[in-house]
Amino acid sequence: MDPEDMDPEDIDSPEAGAGCLELCSLHVRLGGRAILAGIDLVVAPHEFVALVGPSGCGKTTLLGTVAGFVRPEHGEVRYGGRAVVGAGPERAMVFQDDAVFPWMRVRTNVAYGLKVRGVPRHERARLVDEALDLVGLRSSAGLWPRQLSGGMRKRVDIARALAVDPPVLLMDEPYGALDMMTKQRLQTEFEEIFERSRMTVLFVTHDLEEAVYLSDRVVVLAPRPGRVAETLEIPLPRPRPAEVKLTPEFQDLRRRLGRLVEAAEAAADVRGAA
């Protein structure tokens, strides 16, 4: 559902309901230090939210907390109105470094999550084919990872996450290690995949252009400790061809986001100096 179609009262309600991902007053402490201090965020079904902010502000920690890898000191993560603790099948994660197993061919890599979940072989084959089609790797299904480019390995990674059809996809700088051309190609591919899917996406990036291009909303975190500083709505219509990046509307949003990140950084410096 387009978040704009949701009743704001529903979004703010603690029972935000089916398919909503809710981060409720999340406090995280690591190594004796407060890393996240009271993060509240509701992500609507089929909303794409990017998390940006200065290095070290806690983006990866926040994503890890939502994934269930990091336990909050206070607060909780809810999905569909229920608290989720630890990792769970409704949340899949894609990391910056690909997690492709070098000893498995592409097809077996993509089937991995389905196998772990006990999906029967014939059903698995169908779902793997669908996921490979989504990322354009059907004809490469029999290749070994060493035969793939960096972009193809990333597609394998994404196909493995998509194969289990997760309602929520968590992505931690998935394109951060790719060259600019490959990155832009994969961004456009993923925008199309998102558009056709029902997924809800929470996406960490340093790349503000990427954040504006892919998101419905960008959340700016401020550091020390990490907290929500600002939120920027991205009202660009979908689908978004790559050329949207050349439009004045896009450029204006990109500039506004840059100013918000700079302000979050400056405010943290002032706090740090005080």
Ligand SMILES: Nc1ncnc2c1ncn2[C@@H]1O[C@H](COP(=O)(O)OP(=O)(O)OP(=O)(O)O)[C@@H](O)[C@H]1O
């Ligand atoms: N296991 C840990 N123990 C102690 N401190 C940690 C641990 N993991 C992360 N931190 C600290 O938490 C803070 C936030 O780290 P995190 O990686 O979440 O930030 P980030 O915004 O994702 O950074 P970057 O943009 O550089 O990737 C950092 O100061 C980091 O040193």
